[in-house]
Amino acid sequence: MKWEVRISYKKGVQDSEGESTLSGLKTLGFNNVDNVSAAKVYLIEGNLTHGDVEEMCRRLLANPVSQDYSISEVK
């Protein structure tokens, strides 16, 4: 089984990678860009249930204070 885990910043937490990418894009002339958020995607393969992957997120991949996670199965 293959799972995709997406880790993003919680609303209100400074996303400096998103911010510097936004300012870089504007500098290159993409003036219609309003916001950029950076996120990290992990592809995790193995004999794993949704619950296993959720536990990985809670115990390692996401910081509960500053990050959100979402899990989806890759078909």
Added chain:
Amino acid sequence: MAYKVCIIRAPGTNCDRETAMCVESQGLEAEVVHVKRLMEGEIRFSDYDGLIIPGGFSFGDHVRAGALLGKILKERFGDELAQFSSDGKPILGICNGFQVLVECGLLPGNTAQSALTTNLSSRFECRWVDLSVETSRCIFTDGLSGSIRLPVAHGEGRFLVTAGELKELTNTGQVVFKYAQKNGGSAGGSYPENPNGSIDDIAGICNKEGNVFGLMPHPERAFYRFLHPRWTKSDESESFGDGYKIFNNMAEYIMR
């Protein structure tokens, strides 16, 4: 009138002051210029006789190391920089500066498309390495030969080109430094001599004309003899380290 060298900094650049010091010790004037001042049109590249993009983590290494500063330089100042280079003025990119020169296309400066990507070790490699000085047309390494030691400090230093392009770079004398064994022999791609997995052990390249040079090791961190961890065992009559000659050559080239 003193010759002036522009040292570009961006948020996250952290080797600008010591690089400026190396330049000033050679009788040149060094000006550390924030990229914002260039974007606001306060100053122009044509006001300078040389350009250095120093080490650090410009724009936090976001997107890719060197990508944001590289693309800003390419898209906002591409023509000015191309003119600067074709006027034969020297451009040096150290570590993050090398990544910037590659991202903005000033290196390799021909049809080859190169990249500096994540080290094969998946680690930030921060230590001294041995380098062999290749026969090249680089103006920064005049008088250097054999092997030298410089420190590296990077997470994304793995130089990549296709096999055909590697041949082209080699044939045109654009390969300047290679990671090597202690005795100067080929590292043969093996770790830890080659710290990042660069193709053909490449640590630094120049453009076809030899006036644009990028390297992953830090010559400014080996400017004086006593910066080397084993400096007490080196020749006491020598004040300088292996990085000195690069700045000295740049100055002599500018004042020629």
